[in-house]
Amino acid sequence: MTDSLLEISGLKVAYGGIHAIKGIDLHVASGELVALIGSNGAGKTTTLKTLAGLLHPAGGQIRYDGKSLDSVAAHRRAAMGIALVPEGRGVFARMTIEENLLMGAYSRSNNSEIATDLERMYGLFPRLGERKDQLAGTLSGGEQQMVAMARALMSRPRLLMLDEPSMGLAPLMVQKIFDTIRDIAALGMSILLVEQNARLALEVAQRGYVMESGAIMLSGAAGELLGSDAVQRAYLGG
Amino acid sequence: MEIFLQQIINGLVQGSVYALVALGYTMVYGILGLINFAHGEVVMIGAMLALSSLTALLGWGVTPLLALPLSISLAMLGCMVLGYSIERIAYRPLRHAPRLAPLITAIGVSIVLQNLAMMIWGRSYHSFPQLIANNPHNIGGAIINNIQIIIFVLALAFMAGLMVVVNRTRLGRAMRAVAENQHAAQLMGVDINRVISITFMIGSALAAIAGVMVSANYGLAHYYMGFILGLKAFTAAVLGGIGNLRGAMLGGLLLGLIESLGAGYIGDLTGGFFGSNYQDVFAFFVLIAVLVLRPSGLLGERLAERA
Known part of the structure; x- marks a missing residue:
């Protein structure tokens, strides 16, 4: 467990008087792709927002790279290598694709490295390169998801968190986004993936957690979870 | 025709200050x-x-040519500190309060500052020393003096500078990102409190310049001068589409022109019943007309749902 990049223990989050997260334990090792699945309202998004610093825990511990994140403000976590692709993508609609990507590199200062990474993103998502001067708000949902992912990668994160990347996308686009997630994971980045589409998530992940009503109900290797009766019944419609 | 040209010149100069x-x-x-x-x-x-x-x-015997830019810089610096403090003390604690609370606080801050200024500088009008020779220039029968030329050119330069900062720099991108989505901006590593502070400071520096321009142009300064000027500039912002920088500049210039042409011709149009002393009325007619006919302003976007 010493090589865990992210280590959460007993995390509690209260949200407008409701205990949305009731003490969860979770860890992500370096280079690991971990899926967090569960139904609507289980607390998955709340977990990610808390890790990104947008929400404050009511109890428990978050350790990242061996350090406590308790007193680290959201904007400092980006510089530490924590990136969140938020639910609904959160692209800057009135800014161009390129400006969106440059915002992703906001915490970095080496301009020539940033320029190199921009080209890498356009290589990874050619469609974004063709339209780099177009306003992000004019793109399709799938293209906006690409912008959000490329923008997060521009910070050169060590921990990439994705919140429902497949939401609202056409099947072909979902396939494309998940291929990209697989490619990024192959580069050795640690990924925490939140998905309602449990099958898709468990197929790309190494390990998974199943969340229900603010608590972790099950956890284990992704293959085992895919085969487990409980998961089959509840999330895979089997 | 001379009147028309003269009112256009006056309107553009006044309008650039509104902007x-x-x-x-x-x-x-x-x-x-x-x-x-x-x-x-x-x-x-x-x-x-x-x-x-x-x-x-x-x-202290400083030459006017040095004293003027120095005092303008001091005024800008002072106003930047003031703008920063207003946000820090009065608005930041209310960031998540219902919208009415900061609005009423803003009116309160306005009253506090007016009274503070009255205590420091008194109730009387102060004459602004005339340091630049007037040298009226004649353009097709209309008169424009040196101060007016300087005001107009300087105002355009500051506006162009602001546009460069907002559209072409890292700080400008951060400002636009915070304006659009504060949570997403934070995820990018933007310290939104810092960006908000800087925004107040930039706005206040521009306000200081505008204050110097107005008092240099009319040769007067008074603790109450900010009230009507502020309302008119607010009208200009609404006319152009509040929240839109180009709109504010366009609205300012347009409002200056409307006011000045209105004041120039109202006497003729009403057979002398209303005089040019009704100048201030035009701005508020414009405000009401915009709010009724096109609340989003000339360049404002309609408040559409996000894609």
């Missing part, structure tokens, strides 16, 4: 959704600070 002040309203609105009704008082404090420092510098 500078309107930018302050619109930048803060764009980022916080707050109408900073104390902004007009920042203009007044800018004028007063410039006047006081100018008087002191001239008293």
